[in-house]
Amino acid sequence: DAMVIQNPRYQVTQFGKPVTLSCSQTLNHNVMYWYQQKSSQAPKLLFHYYDKDFNNEADTPDNFQSRRPNTSFCFLDIRSPGLGDTAMYLCATAEYSNQPQHFGDGTRLSIL
Amino acid sequence: KNQVEQSPQSLIILEGKNCTLQCNYTVSPFSNLRWYKQDTGRGPVSLTIMTFSENTKSNGRYTATLDADTKQSSLHITASQLSDSASYICVVSFWVIYQLIWGAGTKLIIKP
Numbered sequence: 001d002a003m004v005i006q007n008p009r010y011q012v013t014q015f016g017k018p019v020t021l022s023c024s025q026t027l028n029h030n031v032m033y034w035y036q037q038k039s040s041q042a043p044k045l046l047f048h049y050y051d052k053d054f055n056n057e058a059d060t061p062d063n064f065q066s067r068r069p070n071t072s073f074c075f076l077d078i079r080s081p082g083l084g085d086t087a088m089y090l091c092a093t094a095e096y097s098n099q100p101q102h103f104g105d106g107t108r109l110s111i112l
Numbered sequence: 113k114n115q116v117e118q119s120p121q122s123l124i125i126l127e128g129k130n131c132t133l134q135c136n137y138t139v140s141p142f143s144n145l146r147w148y149k150q151d152t153g154r155g156p157v158s159l160t161i162m163t164f165s166e167n168t169k170s171n172g173r174y175t176a177t178l179d180a181d182t183k184q185s186s187l188h189i190t191a192s193q194l195s196d197s198a199s200y201i202c203v204v205s206f207w208v209i210y211q212l213i214w215g216a217g218t219k220l221i222i223k224p
Contacts, residue, residue: 042201042214088154097133103155
């Protein structure tokens with residue numbers, strides 16, 4: 001049974017057109033993370049929520065934003081995607097920050 | 113600078129053989145070390161997580177070791193199977209416990 005579900009699995013959008021990626025979890029975990037992973041690179045943390053507390057990484061681009069309306073759902077909004085934002089976007093959850101993270105299978109985003 | 117270095121970058125072995133992947137880190141102070149397996153096009157899956165007081169931990173055919181004095185870890189895979197073909201990523205947790213330092217991964221290919 002999938003525990004961290006990301007939708008859609010694949011998304012193609014035009015340069016500059018806003019896009020929203022979604023993540024849901026059935027684990028009731030406190031912490032939710034968004035990562036960006038480019039080809040053959042390690043995942044790069046964009047931001048995370050500890051419950052409702054939002055934490056943004058210093059080098060996350062300003063056009064990346066996130067929402068967590070409740071424990072189960074988290075969204076990644078890219079306001080004006082550029083060609084360099086083509087990547088796999090991974091959502092992960094953890095019960096607490098020092099616990100293993102459970103990843104979804106990602107959304108592969110292509111900007112044309 | 114806090115870094116995690118993995119070697120080799122890639123490895124090809126025959127099905128049934130054993131292999132060992134290496135991880136060296138300079139992260140300090142250290143909280144814990146994790147090994148993840150990432151299949152192509154999927155999210156990472158946690159294999160092991162070890163604190164500084166643990167020097168070995170097993171998960172089926174996967175055995176991770178940790179030497180906190182020399183800041184080295186290894187992941188040993190016994191009797192490899194075709195399904196072990198994946199990237200294996202070493203991740204070290206910094207004292208700011210949500211902050212993870214990711215290695216670049218070792219790409220393992222198992223050939224029949």
